[in-house]
Structures are given as C-alpha cells and as structure tokens.
Amino acid sequence: MRPDRDGLARLARSEPSVAGQRDPQGTPSRRCAGAGLSLTGLRHWLNRGLLGLTVLALLGGIALHGSGDIEAAALTWSSSALLMAGLLLVEIVIRLRRRELGVDLIALMAISGAVLLGQALVAAVIALMLAGGRALEEYTTHRAERELRRLIERAPRTAWRYCGQTLEQVPVERVQPGDRLLLRMGEVVPVDGKVLDGTVTLDESALTGESLPVRRQVGEAIRSGVVNAGAPFDMAASQSSSRSTYAGIVRMVEAARQSRAPFVRLADRYALALIPLTLLLAGAAWLLSGDPVRALAVLVVATPCPLILAVPVAIVAGISRSARRGILVKDGATLEALARGQILFLDKTGTLTAGQVSVLAVESVGLHTPAQLLRLAASLGQASPHVVAQAIVRAGQAQGLSLVVPREVGEEPGAGLHGVVDGHQVIFGGHHYVAAATPPQPWADALLRRMVYEDIGGSFIAIDGVLAGAVLFADRLRLESPRALRLLRQAGIGHIVMLTGDRQEVAQAIGLAAGVDEVRAGLSPGDKLLAIKRGHAQGITLMVGDGINDAPALAAADVGIAMGARGATASSEAAGVVVLVDRLDRIAEALQIARRTRRIAVQGVVAGMGLSLLAMLLAAIGQLPPLPGAIVQEAIDVAVILNALRAVTGGWGNRSPRLRDIGQGERLRDEHVGLSPVLERVHALAEGFAGLAPTAARDELAALVELLERELVPHEQADERKLYPQLAIQLQGDDPLAAMSHTHREIFRLTRLLARMSDDLQADDGAPALSATEIHRVVQQLDTILSLHFSQEDELYHNLAGH
Structure with a gap:
C-alpha cells in the first residue's frame, strides 16, 4: 500500500529542527549560531577591529592636535601604527618559519621609518590604509567568490526517506540507490534519481543558469541540485550522494576556490622582486638627497597590490561569473589556459549532434525479418553505453520485443560489439567493423551509397558470420552548433577539428553543416x-566531449570541456570545465569570460604597477611627500581591485574596433568577378543537362565538380573562416551573418553530393544507374543558391566599402 504522502508531507513541514541539525536545504539551525568561530570568522572580526581602531586613532589624534595637545596626538597616532606594525611582524615571522618572504616587509619598514622619523601622522595614515586594504581585500574576495559559495552552501544535507508508512529525516550520506524519497516544495533534490508519480516542476537555474522552470514526467531522470518548484512528489534515488551530479559540482567548486593560476604565482614572484627594487630606490633617494624622508616616501608608495591582489581577484571573479552561467571551471590554471585556447577539437556524437539518435528503418536481405534483426541487435546493444546502441535498445522496447541478456560480449569503442544472443553469434556496428569478419555483400555498397545521399547513419548486423542487414538511424545536428562555432571563431579560436569514429561520408556531412575546419573520421x-x-605543437588545445565516453581525450587536451551536468561526476578528473546546460554555445560564452578575465587581470597589473612605479619615482625626487603618497598608494590599490571586480560582471558587450581594412570591399568584389566563369558554368549545366547524351553528361559533371572543388569551395571556406568573423564585428549584433553562413554550408553540401554522384557515374560497379533527373535537380539547386548568395555578398561588400 502506498504511504499517505500528503499527510507525511504535512508532518515533515511541522517537525521542529533538532539542535545542531540542518534542514533539508542545508541551513544551520539558529541554536548552533555562535557555538564557535572559524579561522575565517576570526580573521573577519580582526580586520574590522583593526579598521575601526585605526580610524578612531586617526580622528582622535586630529582632535587632540586641534586642541593643542600635540604630544598626545603623536602618541595616539604612533600607538595605532605600532599596533599594526606588531601584527605585520607576527605575520612576517610566521611566513619566514614556512620559508616564505612576504611583501608586507615593505609596509612594516614604512611604518617603522615613519615612527622613527617623527612622522606620526604619516604612520597613522599608513596603518589606516593597510587596515582598509585588508578589509577591502576581504570584501572583494567575498564578492568574487559569491556565486561559488552559493553553489556550495545550497548543497542538501538531509533527505526525507520513506520507512514503511512513516517518514524519517536522514543525512544524504545514508541515502542509497533504490530509496524512495519525498521532495517538498522549495527543497533541493538531494541525489540523482527518477520521478515516481505525476508531472513535477523543477527550477534548474542553479545548475544551468536558465531561469524558466522545467517539467519532468513519471520515469524521467532528475539531477541533484535542482529545486522542487511545485507540489510535493516522490522520487526514487538512482545514485548515492557522493556519486550524484551535485556532489561532483561541489568538488569542482571547492577545487576552484582553493586553486592558484600560473598567472597568480608569476604575479607573486614579481611582487617579491619589488622588495629589492624598492630598497634600492629608497636608498638611492636618501643617499643622493641626504634626506631620509625621501626614502620613507618611496617606501610608503611602494605597493605590490596590483600584482598580489588584482590577478587572484580577477581570476576568482571570472570563475564565479562562469558558475553563474552554468559553466564550472575547475581552477585558475584551467581558466587561464581556456583564455589562450587556439585549437578546438570536438567529438561528433552528443556534442555537435544532439546525441538523441532516432531509428529510421531496419533493412534486411531476407534471411531474417526486420523485427528479428532489431531484437538481436537491441539485445546485444544492452551491453553498450554508446548512444546508438541505446537508441536501438529503446526502439526494440518501443516495439514490444522481448530482449534477452547477451553473453560473451566484446566491444571496440566507437566501432562495434559482438556477442552471443539466443545461441547466435551476433556482430553489430559500423560497416568496416562488421565487414572485417564477414564475406562481402554487393547490397551493402548500394546501401552505403543511399546513406550518403540521404545523410543518415547505419549500423550493420551479421548473424553467424553472414551480413544480414542494417539499422538506419539519424543523429541530427544541434540547432545551435553552426552559430556556436561562429561565436567560437569570433572569440579567438583559430582552428576547429571534428573527431569521430563514424564513416567519412557521414562525418563530412555533419562537419560541413556545422562549419568545422577539418573532419577526421x-x-x-x-x-x-x-x-x-x-x-x-600548434597551440593550446581544447577538447569538447560528453564527459563519459571521452574522458581520455578530455584529459589529453590542455583544457577538457565536458558537456552536460552528468560530466561533473564522471569527468571530475579528466575535464577542467563542465558545461552544466547541454548547449554548445555556452562554450563560446566560457571562452569569452575567460579571455575577458585575463584581459582585466593584465590591465590591472600593467596600469597599477605603472602608476606605482611612477609614484615611487616622484617620491624619490621629492615631488611626492609621505602623507600624500600614502593616499595615492591607497587610491591605486582601490582602483586596481575595483577594476578586477569587473570580471564578475557581464561587461558592456563587444566593443571590438571596426575593421581597419574595410576598404577591401573592392578586392572582394574583384574576387567575385574572378569567379564569374564558375557561376556561368553551373548555370549553363543547369539549363542544358537534360539534353546531354549520357557520356557527355558524365564528362560535363566531372569537369564541373573539379572546377567547384578547385576554385569555388576554397573561396567560400576562406570567407567563412576568416572574413565572416571580421565582418560580424563590423556589423555588430549577436550573429549578423547566420543566414549567409547557412548558405555556405548548403553550397558545400550540394558540391559534395555532386562529387559523389560524379564518382558513382564514373564507376562501373554494377550498382543501379543514377537518374539524370536527380542529378539535374541538384545542379539546379546549386545554381539558384549561388546566384542568390553572390548577389547578397556583392550588396554587403558594396555597403561596407562605402562606410
């Protein structure tokens, strides 16, 4: 009997919290508040106390000085300065015991020098600036890490689990696969699982960055970390908490918070190099002028903050900004490498394509019925996690076929698998894989030709050593793939390569449709x-895959990028970036965030250190006294840190400059004139192909294909890869050349189709002859598209040349 869920939900809502427990959202009970101070909390109150004390000391000293009690004012200022100096001394000693040298040594020398030279007010101002800098650093770090902390803090701590007819609140660590759980409104899903009843409404914004709620039906999988935005519902756990999606996300976020990018470590080394430079310049100023106050002024304005604060704050802010958009970056080193990425490798299935393979037909040569072939293939496919195998399993189940458990299964990843099903030796996979173990069959070549023409895929089936049929399927290109690749080029990717185990013909069709530069099949x-x-050897490499089957390839690249939230668990070691929402265009956004973050960090370092060095030189020649120098130094620090915080925002859009060589419009039009003979040749064949004799038609088609591949295709590929990204900047907007890029892909597709038709006409393999009408139709399509496309480009180039 099913438990009374509504009654149990009311009971769960009314149950009081136990002291020291957390509620299902992970919020600590108020009874625990103040039980103890963490090191972070102690540092927080120490920084605030120092800031308050130095402010009071400075204001009190000014009041005493105004009343005429100059000695008391000096004592007040010196006391606050010496307190800060003492704290700095303790911190320096602690670092020296760890064999580290901190740049706080300069600040300690500045305060000590000011007190010794009788510059009590300067010492107090330095102390105040240091205390203010510590508080500002704490605030900026807290602000930069805000999104990362939110992800960690919202991790569920407990779950409501059914125990017979009652509910019990248990720590998520005790939830096991198969447990039945209750999710109340507003609660975070504690573990990965499936919906058991009804239609549920979920808020997935914390994972994907998408604000609109989504609906899930009975039996659909749900991920830990999403929020129940509707009525209470039951779910069945499919993973333990440690193996669930959100646990992988939390592990990556914790690693990101604790990481230090190579750029940060380099900045630290340069900051330490500032110590001898400062001492040398201060000593030279004192020696040449005979005035120790000049040396003090140099020490006061010498600030390494642009190096030691601007870079890490910008890096953490960039990681936090990425997390807000559903992009998890493992650490600062990964963000920095992502920003310098040049070559992008993409897996085909599930990355460029939707990964949702649909079975179109089952072809049989008569030895077995299509239903029998599908049953054998689906039974064997149960042993493979590949998306094609799983799609065939679903197709078999949808037809009500009785699947059996295969035995003696072996698999070659990306090629196929074999095993024993109902006593039959079954081989299932790509044509090369199956054909290697079976005698050749003429019908297979004809089927392969059909698959090329229709841009579909297929897996062949051999039964007991004989090729028996094939399952035809389609894995369509993601709708966002072409646009995503254009955005990646605009973001700075120079070369895009698609990697796949699929046949060259199918891979080439997907690659041309998506707009990749190179296809390796x-x-x-x-x-x-x-x-x-x-x-x-060619540059920084990025690899994009699903995070499950591509873990070795992800690990081999400089930056591995896993698509989909499931990659947070499966590829936590292999991938440096996990895109939680299953959209390829988020990778372009990740690249833009990384490049902007690095640019902001470099700006902060160059501008900040330039100003600091200028201030040091002015102080050395006596143009910047210690007191104004302290204020200038703090202004530089504040400006640099606030600039670094820009990385946590979305920026002001693309402010790239206009094309400098936009006068090349005339040259582009000249190139079009040079291609006029190609267009005329296409048009002539489109008009007269039907009247040609078979031999003449074959020769004319071969000559046209050779002309297209030699002159037209390279021109259009160069436009797509080099010219269009520049024009997109000039035209502005989100994706202004989307329609024209789509036309490029259609030109490539039709050219490839004509080339294959020409090869088939030239071959005398006994296959059924091609229809002249079919070839004529493709030539007419190409003629129409080329005429329209060249007219559009001529108009565009004319308008740009006139600006």
Missing part, C-alpha cells in the same frame, strides 16, 4: 588521443 579512441597530442 574513422578514428579509434587511440587515434583521437594521437590527434590531440599532435595538436599541442
């Missing part, structure tokens, strides 16, 4: 690793 997992390793 028929690759084994080892081949993919080798391709990425060779890519290292």
Whole structure:
C-alpha cells in the first residue's frame, strides 16, 4: 500500500529542527549560531577591529592636535601604527618559519621609518590604509567568490526517506540507490534519481543558469541540485550522494576556490622582486638627497597590490561569473589556459549532434525479418553505453520485443560489439567493423551509397558470420552548433577539428553543416588521443566531449570541456570545465569570460604597477611627500581591485574596433568577378543537362565538380573562416551573418553530393544507374543558391566599402 504522502508531507513541514541539525536545504539551525568561530570568522572580526581602531586613532589624534595637545596626538597616532606594525611582524615571522618572504616587509619598514622619523601622522595614515586594504581585500574576495559559495552552501544535507508508512529525516550520506524519497516544495533534490508519480516542476537555474522552470514526467531522470518548484512528489534515488551530479559540482567548486593560476604565482614572484627594487630606490633617494624622508616616501608608495591582489581577484571573479552561467571551471590554471585556447577539437556524437539518435528503418536481405534483426541487435546493444546502441535498445522496447541478456560480449569503442544472443553469434556496428569478419555483400555498397545521399547513419548486423542487414538511424545536428562555432571563431579560436569514429561520408556531412575546419573520421579512441597530442605543437588545445565516453581525450587536451551536468561526476578528473546546460554555445560564452578575465587581470597589473612605479619615482625626487603618497598608494590599490571586480560582471558587450581594412570591399568584389566563369558554368549545366547524351553528361559533371572543388569551395571556406568573423564585428549584433553562413554550408553540401554522384557515374560497379533527373535537380539547386548568395555578398561588400 502506498504511504499517505500528503499527510507525511504535512508532518515533515511541522517537525521542529533538532539542535545542531540542518534542514533539508542545508541551513544551520539558529541554536548552533555562535557555538564557535572559524579561522575565517576570526580573521573577519580582526580586520574590522583593526579598521575601526585605526580610524578612531586617526580622528582622535586630529582632535587632540586641534586642541593643542600635540604630544598626545603623536602618541595616539604612533600607538595605532605600532599596533599594526606588531601584527605585520607576527605575520612576517610566521611566513619566514614556512620559508616564505612576504611583501608586507615593505609596509612594516614604512611604518617603522615613519615612527622613527617623527612622522606620526604619516604612520597613522599608513596603518589606516593597510587596515582598509585588508578589509577591502576581504570584501572583494567575498564578492568574487559569491556565486561559488552559493553553489556550495545550497548543497542538501538531509533527505526525507520513506520507512514503511512513516517518514524519517536522514543525512544524504545514508541515502542509497533504490530509496524512495519525498521532495517538498522549495527543497533541493538531494541525489540523482527518477520521478515516481505525476508531472513535477523543477527550477534548474542553479545548475544551468536558465531561469524558466522545467517539467519532468513519471520515469524521467532528475539531477541533484535542482529545486522542487511545485507540489510535493516522490522520487526514487538512482545514485548515492557522493556519486550524484551535485556532489561532483561541489568538488569542482571547492577545487576552484582553493586553486592558484600560473598567472597568480608569476604575479607573486614579481611582487617579491619589488622588495629589492624598492630598497634600492629608497636608498638611492636618501643617499643622493641626504634626506631620509625621501626614502620613507618611496617606501610608503611602494605597493605590490596590483600584482598580489588584482590577478587572484580577477581570476576568482571570472570563475564565479562562469558558475553563474552554468559553466564550472575547475581552477585558475584551467581558466587561464581556456583564455589562450587556439585549437578546438570536438567529438561528433552528443556534442555537435544532439546525441538523441532516432531509428529510421531496419533493412534486411531476407534471411531474417526486420523485427528479428532489431531484437538481436537491441539485445546485444544492452551491453553498450554508446548512444546508438541505446537508441536501438529503446526502439526494440518501443516495439514490444522481448530482449534477452547477451553473453560473451566484446566491444571496440566507437566501432562495434559482438556477442552471443539466443545461441547466435551476433556482430553489430559500423560497416568496416562488421565487414572485417564477414564475406562481402554487393547490397551493402548500394546501401552505403543511399546513406550518403540521404545523410543518415547505419549500423550493420551479421548473424553467424553472414551480413544480414542494417539499422538506419539519424543523429541530427544541434540547432545551435553552426552559430556556436561562429561565436567560437569570433572569440579567438583559430582552428576547429571534428573527431569521430563514424564513416567519412557521414562525418563530412555533419562537419560541413556545422562549419568545422577539418573532419577526421574513422578514428579509434587511440587515434583521437594521437590527434590531440599532435595538436599541442600548434597551440593550446581544447577538447569538447560528453564527459563519459571521452574522458581520455578530455584529459589529453590542455583544457577538457565536458558537456552536460552528468560530466561533473564522471569527468571530475579528466575535464577542467563542465558545461552544466547541454548547449554548445555556452562554450563560446566560457571562452569569452575567460579571455575577458585575463584581459582585466593584465590591465590591472600593467596600469597599477605603472602608476606605482611612477609614484615611487616622484617620491624619490621629492615631488611626492609621505602623507600624500600614502593616499595615492591607497587610491591605486582601490582602483586596481575595483577594476578586477569587473570580471564578475557581464561587461558592456563587444566593443571590438571596426575593421581597419574595410576598404577591401573592392578586392572582394574583384574576387567575385574572378569567379564569374564558375557561376556561368553551373548555370549553363543547369539549363542544358537534360539534353546531354549520357557520356557527355558524365564528362560535363566531372569537369564541373573539379572546377567547384578547385576554385569555388576554397573561396567560400576562406570567407567563412576568416572574413565572416571580421565582418560580424563590423556589423555588430549577436550573429549578423547566420543566414549567409547557412548558405555556405548548403553550397558545400550540394558540391559534395555532386562529387559523389560524379564518382558513382564514373564507376562501373554494377550498382543501379543514377537518374539524370536527380542529378539535374541538384545542379539546379546549386545554381539558384549561388546566384542568390553572390548577389547578397556583392550588396554587403558594396555597403561596407562605402562606410
């Protein structure tokens, strides 16, 4: 009998918290408040206390000085300065015991020098600036890490689990796969699982950055970390808490908070180099002028904050900004490498394509019925996690076929698998994989040709050593893939390569439709690793995959990027970036955030250190006394830190400059004139192909294909890869050339189709002859598209040349 969920939900809502427990959202009970101070909390109150004390000392000293009690004013100012100096001394000693030298040594020398030289007010101002700097550093770090902390703090701590007819609140660590849980309105899903009843409404914004709620039906999978935005519902746990999505996210976020980028470590080393430079300049100023106050002025304005604060604050702010958009970056080193990425490798299935394969048909040569073939293939496919195998399993289940458990299963990842099903030796996979173990069959070549023409895929089936049929399927290109690749080029990616184990023809069709620069097909997992390793010689490599099947390739790249929240768990070691929302265009956004973050960090370092060095020189020649110098030094620090915080915001949009060589419009039009013979040749064949004799038609088609591949296709590819990203900046807008890029892909597709038709006409393999009408139709389509496309580009170039 099903428990009374509504009654149990009311009971759960009314149950009081136990002292020291957390509620299902992870909020500590108020009874625990104040039980103890963490080190972070102690530092927080110490910084606030120092700031308050130095402010009071400075104001009190000014009041005493105004009343005429100059000695008391000096004593007040010196006391606050010496207190700060004592704290700095303790921190320096602690670092020296760890064999570290801190840049606080300069600040300690400045305060001590000011007190010894009788510059009590200067010492008090320095102390106030240091206390203010510590408080500002704490605030900026807290602000930069805000999104990361939110992800960690909202991690569920407890769950409501059914125990017979009652509910019990248990720590999430005790939830096991198969447990039945109750989710109340507003609660965070504690573990990965499935919906057991009704239609549920979930808020997934914390994972994906998408604000609109989503609906899930009975049996659909839900991920830990999302919020129940509707009525209470029951779910079945499918993973333990440690293996669930949100646990992987929290592990990556914790690693990001604790990491230090190479740029940060480099900045620290340069900051330490500032110590001898400061001492040398201060000593030279004293020696040449004979005035120790000049040396003090140099010490006062010498600030390494642009180095030791601007860079880490910007890096953490960039990581936090990424997290807000559903992009988890493992650490600062990954963010920095992402910003310098040059070569992008993409897996095909599930990355460029939707990964939701649909079975179109089952082809049989008569030895077995299509239903029998589908049953054998689906039974064997149960042993493989590959998306094609799982799609065929779903197709078999949808037809009500009785699947059996396969035995003696072996799999070659990305190629196929074999095993025993109902006593039959079954081989299932790509044509090369199956054909290697079976005698050749003429019908297979004809089917492969059909698959090329229709841009569909297929897995062949061999039964007891004989090729028996094939399952045809389609894995369509993601709608956002072409736009995402254009945005990636605009973001600075120079070369995009698609890696796949699929056939060259199918891979080429997907690659042309998406707009990649290079297609490498028929690759084994080892081949993919080798391709990425060779890519290292050309620049910083990025690899995008699903995070499950592509873990070795993700680990081999400089930055591995896993698509989908499930990658947070499966690829926590292999991937440096996890895109929680299953959208390829978020990778372009991640790249833009990383590049902007690095640019802001470099700006802060260059501008801040430039101003600091200028202030030191002015102090050395006596143009900047200690007191104004302290104020200038603090102004530089504040400006640099606030600039670093810009990385946590979205910026002001793309402010890239207009094209400098936009006068090239005339040259572009000249190139179009040079291609006029190609367009005329296409148009002539479109008009007269139907009247040609078979031999003449074959020769004319071959000559046209050779002309297209030699002159037209390279021109359009160069436009797509080099010119269009520049024009997109000039035209502004989100994706102003989307329609024209789509036309490029259609030109490439039709050219490839004509090339294949020409090859088939030239071959005398006994296959059914191609229809002249079918070839004529494709040539007419190409003629129409080229005429329209060239007219659009001529108008565009004319308008740009006139600006």
